[in-house]
Amino acid sequence: xxxxxxxxxxxxxxxxxxxxxxxxxxxxxxxxxxxxxxxxxxxxxxxxxxxxxxxxxxxxxxxxxxxxxxxxxxxxxxxxxxxxxxxxxxxxxxxxxxxxxxxxxxxxxxxxxxxxxxxxxxxx
Numbered sequence: 001x002x003x004x005x006x007x008x009x010x011x012x013x014x015x016x017x018x019x020x021x022x023x024x025x026x027x028x029x030x031x032x033x034x035x036x037x038x039x040x041x042x043x044x045x046x047x048x049x050x051x052x053x054x055x056x057x058x059x060x061x062x063x064x065x066x067x068x069x070x071x072x073x074x075x076x077x078x079x080x081x082x083x084x085x086x087x088x089x090x091x092x093x094x095x096x097x098x099x100x101x102x103x104x105x106x107x108x109x110x111x112x113x114x115x116x117x118x119x120x121x122x123x124x
Contacts, residue, residue: 020055024048024051026038027040027048027083040083041082043082044083047078047082048079050075070099073096077089077092077096
């Protein structure tokens with residue numbers, strides 16, 4: 001990302017390798033002369049783009065519905081599986097299964113979720 005900033009004559013930022021925003025940008029953006037540094041299928045790149053949007057919604061405290069959360073967990077699983085992060089993919093699959101069983105007991109899928117812990121969000 002620093003290389004891309006240099007090429008665009010932007011002020012360099014401090015990027016952290018464990019920051020999801022940076023990781024998703026690396027998967028979805030062309031990095032100047034480096035091109036796309038990862039050999040991802042178009043389908044995998046679409047998963048990463050969707051997760052980048054989800055991350056932005058979460059960062060700006062946008063509400064998610066139960067259906068949204070189920071979709072995002074499913075997309076997360078698919079992305080993690082596609083990039084070979086099997087352990088994280090299985091953890092995400094477990095979260096999805098747990099979330100589905102909890103949400104079916106509540107009986108609503110379109111109401112916004114405002115409690116971050118209910119939505120499976122990571123607390124800051």
